[in-house]
Amino acid sequence: MKARAFSYFRAETIEQALDAHARAGDDARFIAGGQSLVPALSLRLQAPRLLIDITHIAELRGVERQGDFLRIGALTRHCEMLSEPLIGQFAPLLRAAAPFVAHPAIRNRGTIGGSVALADPASEFPAITLALAAEIEIAGPAGRRRVRADDFFVDLFETALGPGELITAIHVPVFRSNQRFAFDEMARRRGDYALVGCGLLASCEGDRIDDIRIAFFSVGNVPTRVKTVEATLAGATLDPARVAAAQMALEADLAPPESDEVPPAMRLHLARVLLGRLLGRLGEGA
Numbered sequence: 001m002k003a004r005a006f007s008y009f010r011a012e013t014i015e016q017a018l019d020a021h022a023r024a025g026d027d028a029r030f031i032a033g034g035q036s037l038v039p040a041l042s043l044r045l046q047a048p049r050l051l052i053d054i055t056h057i058a059e060l061r062g063v064e065r066q067g068d069f070l071r072i073g074a075l076t077r078h079c080e081m082l083s084e085p086l087i088g089q090f091a092p093l094l095r096a097a098a099p100f101v102a103h104p105a106i107r108n109r110g111t112i113g114g115s116v117a118l119a120d121p122a123s124e125f126p127a128i129t130l131a132l133a134a135e136i137e138i139a140g141p142a143g144r145r146r147v148r149a150d151d152f153f154v155d156l157f158e159t160a161l162g163p164g165e166l167i168t169a170i171h172v173p174v175f176r177s178n179q180r181f182a183f184d185e186m187a188r189r190r191g192d193y194a195l196v197g198c199g200l201l202a203s204c205e206g207d208r209i210d211d212i213r214i215a216f217f218s219v220g221n222v223p224t225r226v227k228t229v230e231a232t233l234a235g236a237t238l239d240p241a242r243v244a245a246a247q248m249a250l251e252a253d254l255a256p257p258e259s260d261e262v263p264p265a266m267r268l269h270l271a272r273v274l275l276g277r278l279l280g281r282l283g284e285g286a
């Protein structure tokens with residue numbers, strides 16, 4: 001199939017992009033890497049009359065440290081998560097997740113802004129923004145604002161973005177020397193969307209976990225923090241009994257939906273296995 005005919009506008013500034021969207025109303029879409037939108041157009045799952053190309057907007061590019069945060073421009077491509085030194089130094093969990101996102105050809109074009117805006121519940125980066133306590137920088141008709149990742153993912157493919165709003169950057173608290181992180185996922189084949197995946201970030205005092213944020217993906221309609229599990233681990237030292245308690249507590253936080261591919265009980269089991277592995281790595285100093 002081919003996409004329905006559409007008009008194209010190349011925006012050079014955020015203001016131009018917002019203005020074009022406001023004039024077209026519901027019938028416009030921003031296009032960044034195009035790795036999700038173009039297939040959707042080709043399959044006619046979406047048929048906007050106007051595509052607004054945001055890839056030439058300089059303000060959406062670049063990675064820089066701003067005080068206690070790393071500002072990652074919305075157009076930062078998945079492959080740059082692997083090559084950008086500031087991300088390796090200050091947001092290593094994002095780097096750890098990047099090789100699991102699709103394949104190199106898609107990572108060369110896909111952007112973090114596009115991934116977070118789309119909010120696919122099986123995607124790696126939306127969940128990682130939760131684990132990192134990131135903030136989403138947004139520009140829209142009513143001005144600019146920042147939304148905590150905890151408040152951003154509302155429902156299936158639904159976010160806090162209002163009509164015509166654009167993600168301009170992701171702000172990530174910089175990684176500290178007392179922190180440890182771990183990431184992994186289970187997929188049928190490398191590069192496939194995960195059956196279940198998880199990223200975690202812990203602040204530690206020696207072997208004791210002071211504070212931990214754990215986010216799962218591919219477990220429901222939205223990327224999901226497992227707060228009961230986090231509470232089970234806060235203030236604890238990781239021994240086998242504590243890890244087992246955390247695995248059991250997952251049931252309170254996750255309710256995987258019915259699916260032909262993976263029954264809920266199996267997905268919960270996989271999540272438990274994955275959590276056990278990641279906590280094991282954390283205990284080894286990951």
Ligand SMILES: Cc1cc2nc3c(=O)[nH]c(=O)nc-3n(C[C@H](O)[C@H](O)[C@H](O)COP(=O)(O)OP(=O)(O)OC[C@H]3O[C@@H](n4cnc5c(N)ncnc54)[C@H](O)[C@@H]3O)c2cc1C
Pocket residue numbers: 029030031032033034035036037038039074100101102103106109110111112113114115117118120122123124125165166167168191192193194
């Ligand atoms: C075969 C295949 C396998 C894939 N596997 C994975 C995978 O394993 N894991 C994974 O996470 N992803 C996967 N993807 C998706 C890929 O990561 C996409 O690149 C990403 O989801 C969207 O980023 P994009 O820049 O390409 O966005 P686009 O396709 O350009 O846009 C996607 C949506 O986001 C909106 N949008 C884009 N940028 C912004 C912005 N800055 N502000 C507001 N709205 C915006 C668009 O209007 C559109 O609705 C896969 C894609 C394909 C084709």
